Structures are given as structure tokens and as C-alpha cells.
Amino acid sequence: MNPRRVLLKLSGEALAGAEKTGYDEATVKEVARQVKISVDAGVQVGIVIGGGNFWRGRTSNAIDRTKADQIGMLATIMNCIYVSEIFRNEGMGAEILTPFSCGSMTELFSKDRANKYFAEGKVVFFAGGTGHPYFSTDTGIALRAIEMDADCILLAKAIDGVYDSDPKINPNAVKYDKITIQEVIDKQLGVIDLTASIMCMENKMPLAVFSLNEKDGIANAMQGKINGTIVTA
Numbered sequence: 517m518n519p520r521r522v523l524l525k526l527s528g529e530a531l532a533g534a535e536k537t538g539y540d541e542a543t544v545k546e547v548a549r550q551v552k553i554s555v556d557a558g559v560q561v562g563i564v565i566g567g568g569n570f571w572r573g574r575t576s577n578a579i580d581r582t583k584a585d586q587i588g589m590l591a592t593i594m595n596c597i598y599v600s601e602i603f604r605n606e607g608m609g610a611e612i613l614t615p616f617s618c619g620s621m622t623e624l625f626s627k628d629r630a631n632k633y634f635a636e637g638k639v640v641f642f643a644g645g646t647g648h649p650y651f652s653t654d655t656g657i658a659l660r661a662i663e664m665d666a667d668c669i670l671l672a673k674a675i676d677g678v679y680d681s682d683p684k685i686n687p688n689a690v691k692y693d694k695i696t697i698q699e700v701i702d703k704q705l706g707v708i709d710l711t712a713s714i715m716c717m718e719n720k721m722p723l724a725v726f727s728l729n730e731k732d733g734i735a736n737a738m739q740g741k742i743n744g745t746i747v748t749a
Contacts, residue, residue, distance in 0.1 A: 519667040521560040521634065522738055523642075524551070525657045526672055528569035528595055530728050537569050544599055547734060548606040551639065554738035555608055560634040561738070562664060563641050564657040565599060567591025585649035592653060593618060596643035609638035615647030627663055634664075654712035662719045669716070669723045670737050671707070676727035677745035678707055694746045697723070707747060716749055723747040 526547065533540025551561055570591040573584055593614060600610040611633045613625040622643060623629060633640050645656040661669045675683070676691070678700070683689040697717045700707050707713070707725060716723060726733050726744030736743065 519559060519738065519740060521562070521664065521666045522554075522668055522670050523562040523564060523657055523661040523664070523666045524670045524672060524734065524738075525653070526563065526565045526599075526728070527674070528566040528591065530672065530674060531565070531595065531599065532569040539569070539598055541602070544602045545606065547599070547728075548603045548608070550732060550735040551603070551738070552606055552608055553735045555637065555639060557739070558637075559738050560637075561639045562630070562634075562660060562666065563596070563599070563639060564653055564660065565592055565595040565641070565643070566653045567595060570594065582649040585645075585651075589644045589647070592645060593622065593643040596641040597621065600639070600641050603639055609633075609636065610641060611638050612641045612643050614642075614644035616644060618644075630664055651711065652709050654708040655715065658708065658712040658715040658721065661721055662715065666721070669721060670734070671723060671725045672728040672734055672737075673725060674728065675725075676730065676743070678705055678725050678747065680705070692745050694748065697747055697749050700747060716747075720749040722749050 531539055531544055533543045555561055567588045571588050596612045600612055603610045612622040614622040615625050617624055630640050642660045645653055646659055657669055678692045678695055679689040681689045697713055701713050724737055724742045724746050726737050726742055
């Protein structure tokens, strides 16, 4: 696998570092350093970031699900504004696209606009999820990867691949080097949520799961060197 265009998913919690909330600038700068290696090599990079460092969904029955999801969408936009600025500071061009208008802070998503920025060698941040409640950022990245004809989705996680059970609970959990998205669905392995999994299966969008904490893990994955799990479609 030697990708031409990739979409990278980062968790908000991962960007927060040990504090688990807000941002850890050193962590974000390290992500930027690794992404720049591939951008300089001509790989077109899109990024989706979760909002978990600010908001973890509906945590109170006093908040309507739709409103909770809207807060989550805004959290992803805040993350993309912050991370894109770090990327620019590290010498990359970056643009933020959202499925709804955010004044002058972002631009409205269109495939043509995203392709224009990719052609200019810029990193494109897809913020705001799908723009609708009841859809996660997993579904958001699956949708954008399919729309943008990406070669694969890269999932940088706190865990170093896909296991048959939770390795934090089961010390004998077995890691898969390769697995199909159909198996992920059948075995309910939870790599991405069910909606996103079915979208990837139907549209033959492969994924790679690897550890964000591995040295040069992102840089290696963007060059097709996956030290984790490849999920085939």
C-alpha cells in the first residue's frame, strides 16, 4: 500500500496528552512533524479530529441528543482550528472545511474546493462531522474518504491495532495483522461504529489501525508501512 491520498483520524483525547482535556502542544507538534514528512513527499492529506477532549456526547438527560451532538460538532471545529494553526506554524498550508457555515472561521465543504486545496499541497481539515446529529466522526471520516476518493483511512489510536478482545481486560487478546471489514462487523470489534463500517464495506474503503504513540507511526502509515492492523474492504 503506497497511498496517494489519505484521510487521517485523530482522537481529541489523544491531542490532550496526559491532561485528557484541552491540548498538549508538544503532542500536536509531533503529529504535525510526522504529517509534514508525507506532505513534502507529495501525499495529499485530509484530517478529521474527534471532539472528546472537550465533549463526550450526551452525558445528561437534561440535554437533548441533537443539542449534545451539535456541541460535539463545534468541539471538532475548535480542534481543527487549533491543530491547523500548529500545522501552519510547522510550515504547511492548511484549510478547514465544514458542512455548515461558520462565518469566516471555516469554508463550506465542497468536493471541488477540497480537491483544489489538495492540488495546492495543503492539508485539508474536515471539521463539523457530517453536519447532522446521530452521526459520529467515524461516519464523518468514512463519508469524506469515500467522497474524496481517498486510498485509505488511517486511524491513529491509543491502541496499536485491532484485537479479538480488549487487551486492557484480556491479557491473552490476539492482535490481527489483517482482517476484513465484514469480520469486524460480524465480530463486533468496534474499530469504527457500525454505520461507518457498513459505508466502508459497501464502498470498498480500506482502513489501517495503528498506535499514535508509536515512534513515527503516522509518518510510516502515510507511506504505507503499517505496524498495526490493515482492515480490508
